[in-house]
Amino acid sequence: MLSRRVIPCLDVANGRVVKGTRFVDLVDEGDPVELATRYAAEGADEIVYLDISAAPEGRGTLLDLVERTARTVFIPLTVGGGVRAVSEMRDVLRAGADKVSLNSAAVADPTLINRCAVRFGRQAVVVAIDAAREPGAGDSAAGDPLRWTAYVRGGRERTELDAVAWAERAVELGAGELLVTSIDRDGTGAGFDTELLRAITDRVGVPVIASGGAAGPADFVRAIRDGGADAVLAASIFHRRIHAIGEVKAAMAAAGLVIRSTAGVAA
């Protein structure tokens, strides 16, 4: 059986792990390779780097970081942030990433998804969708369904795209996986937005990674059971050692979900 994945996400800037609230007040949290190595030993099923420096001069630093990680950590690595062209995706894959996540650039030019999928295969193309609930939508008495809108530029800029429709379109264009972040829940510890996840997983056949809002192991279980997610991603609760990956996996196993045993995974 395919295991449900637990994925720690590392925000990186200029080759370092950073922590910040909504991309401001960044605090240096250490060396990404060290942290990724620790997570791999603790049973992480995959690692995600989100490059939030996104300045063009930072690309070389990012590629160097990806290569150092690929040489050290023998679990899959997804890299997102600032990839705008097929050639940039090629560079990140060549440095040792397994998948590249596209976000703002894919919204600006959806054909980028297709061009990357044709060149590298859809399994290498993750489309990240940052979504926020539409205020006022979801009044069931008035027959008004819940709606979510996609945001870009680290959640700062609203688009005209309905997040669920955009998810379907991204898959049609060649996304092999979706990374769905609830902006409303991100950093709040209020739990994943399982209604958003369910709205998307009901409509697409590719794996969906849930992100935004994890506070405790029970939230991961709900994202999978209620939201239909294939994988769950979190940052701060792992970085701050509030919960260990093993704890999350134990809760998932206790809820009857299939997980990869964390025993002896250190490479």
Place this chain on the structure above:
Amino acid sequence: MIRVAIADYGAGNLVSIARAIEVVGAEPLVIRDAEALRGADALIVPGVGAAAPAMDRLRRRGLIEPIRAWIRDGRPFLGICLGLQLLFDGSDEDSAETLGLIRGRTVRLANPPTLPHIGWNNVDWLGHRPLFEGIEPGAAFYFVHSYVGAPDDRRVVIAQSEHGSRFPAAIAQDNVLAVQFHPERSGADGLRLLANFTAIAEAATRAASATALA
């Protein structure tokens, strides 16, 4: 120390494979043409993505005939992911004609709950002890694919996995070994499998040089 050639034809992550080969105590040689294959003791053909563009790139680098010759000569070979699928006669993915070294086709995974099949899945070994020496039955390996090999002769299937339907996770035919998953991304068990492959290759290399001396 044996030298393991890794075919670089622009279809995937070579950094991890090369480094993993180093970690298990062999010397990786990333090769882009047939000439560079001369000094190698074993050959790995990795790859992700679709069959037709991969075959085009192998052709442009002049690697198709050398790979066929390598396999026909009985030399140690490991295909990974697309490198397994290319061994068959052809692929349903894009009607590509592939290497034709193992009878059968590459077909779409049947009845998958999600596609692509991405993540860690259990692998049940059916045979070929040396390749999975030291690995627990049912151990999980990392998969990323939508298509699977469908050999005419089911006896070549040495491991199976399941995602909506059962499919070959590994195959073996004489000197040819191939896995649908990514050992270079499968943690300690993946490294162990690569170590087992290099041990198999080393034994074959020793046997070949003993024959040459006799």
